[in-house]
Amino acid sequence: MGNIFPTWTNWIAVKVLICLGALGTAVVALAWYSWTPKYTRVGYMPQQPIPFDHSLHAGQLGMDCRYCHSFVENSSHSNLPTAELCWNCHGPGKVKSDSPKLELLRQAMDVNDENYTGEPIKWVQIHETPDYAYFNHSAHVNRGVSCVECHGRVDQMPVVYHAKSLSMGFCLDCHRAPEKHLRPLDQITNLAWEADDVDREKFYEELSAVKGVSAQKLKEADSNKDWTQELLGKHLKEGWAVNPPQQCASCHR
């Protein structure tokens, strides 16, 4: 009986296996890199109907986030401002009321405008929590989690983009180690804030009120520790009894 297979097939199985292994690794690596929110969501920067410049309003003018996103402290949902709110400043005879960029605002608000429709402005949503994940803004901002933790330095964005991955792993990183992210409540909307900016005297005074221990004692206990975000966050976590849930059902209700 002659050979069924020619000689070149002797190593073909090994070669095919090596190629398949390499291909499999490449596919896995590619999927791992490109099918995660870090890749698919970060950097999403849609064009908005009105080119609202956050770096101008929140950055240069120093407007508080809550002037426009006014429900954030009281509601699970952080609202987008209505056209009426823009109209407060950009109404007839006020700031830049004739700017061509505000055409849509005039259509929405100015009854005397020839193009008046009364249609609200259709802002494009950038950060979207999936329907199966429950997220409450007020629970976070009232316990020292700043806007910047999830949304990045919006005060430096001429056009807002998706800055953080907001994957489930991103949520859990903070839920597992909240002290790395907590800050005093009056600094929630100060996106440039750092732990070093805190007035420590005032901080210990307030902490002693919460913890029921004298400020002097608290300060002494920390005397040989570096003033870091972790230390500050740890105090806040203990003071507010922050205990972020990590069960599936805390968010997937």
Place this chain on the structure above:
Amino acid sequence: MADASTAAGYKVHPSEEEGVAREKLVENNRSLSWITSRVCGIVENPQPKLWWCLFIPAVLLFCCEVFTLVYLVSTGVGVWGNNQPVAWGWAIVNFVFWIGIGHAGTLISAILFLTRQKWRTSVNRASEAMTIFAVMSAGIYPAFHVGRFWMVWFLAPIPNSNAIWQNFKSPLLWDVFAVSTYFTISVIFWYIGLIPDLATLRDRAKNKISKLAYGFFALGWRGANRHWRHYEMAYLLLAALSTPLVLSVHSVVSFDFATSVIPGWHTTIFPPYFVAGAVFGGFAMVLTLMLPIRKIYGLEDLITMKHIDNMTKIILLTGTIVGYAYIMELFIAYYGANKYEADAFHIRILSGPYKYYYYCMFACNVLIPQLFWSRKLRHNLWVVFIVVNFVNAGMWFERFVIIPTSVARDFLPGQWGYYSATWVEKLMFIGTFGQFMMFLLLFLRFLPVIAIGEVKGILPQSDPHYPEWEAMRKKRRQGDSA
């Protein structure tokens, strides 16, 4: 004048009348070439009409299974009847049923190999194939029971951006690993054992395509001494590797229940009880398949009455162990101080809605196999076939009795419920039988149903001191000296 044995007060077995001779494992002094051509002939000759009569319905049933799965995925798991409090309905019953059937294959291929039970050789190939196909049928259920089939990769510990990690404290996860390991090892073991026989088929193949196909899978086997040495070592190592699996897989399946706190599930007897039940049900399925196969393909000389007798004895033994476990469960429920346990078993056998399932289970698994105490009945193939089918049914009833019955009557009456399967579950179960039969029939069509090389190894001719060889040697020596 009576001979010594009757004088001593007992009658020897007919086959033992001449010294201690054992029953032959291959009847009628079949030669090596007869075995090859008979087993390869099954693959090479056209299949009997009956094959098509079984294959076409099997494929149709398999299509039913695919349909129910598509319907399930596109509609949602609500099309199944399980809901709170009975979250584990037929899907898990059928999973345990099929996975249990798989156990005979590993037992025959691994444990009987290590304990040098020569009779395993003519039944191991088919029962290993049965194992693989049964595990494939089993795997369908938990995979789809997770609800979102496309999320089933969550079961694998892959670091991911969702930060989802498996709960290694959960027996359900152990189950995933146990069953997938079992399947992998079974497939490798089966394939390694097939290699010499695939080479035989390759060498006998008439047309180019089958020559190439068998040649590809035979991995260049030439039957050289070196090949055989490596093959036998690999086979031995795999046998040793899969031996623990015989015990571990169904033990782990039983942990799914035993580590919970539900009365009726929370018992330490479960692992041995499940393993015995699995071997019991597995051998019943092996016999269910082997009896028709040996008849249809004329393999009576290879799968002899001795084989059937041995398997019925294993069924009798394991069935009795299972019966002991049933009674011990009841006894502990009566004797123990746990009133929930006592109540669970009272509900199970006397007052509950599923009590007739219990009676069916007990009759099929414990009472009917007792017929096998009689040698005469063990040797009546119709009786054997009917009894093993009762066992097949009984093992399904056992899983039903354990799973829904226990959760339907929880601690508080407020949590009580009643479960019945919907048409989707029923059609899916029938469909997995179709899938099982389809693969089995394809196996019969394309692969040697009996391990040709191994059966030859137990023939008297393979003994170097076989009289004919001795005579040949003697003749040669005489020729040399002359």
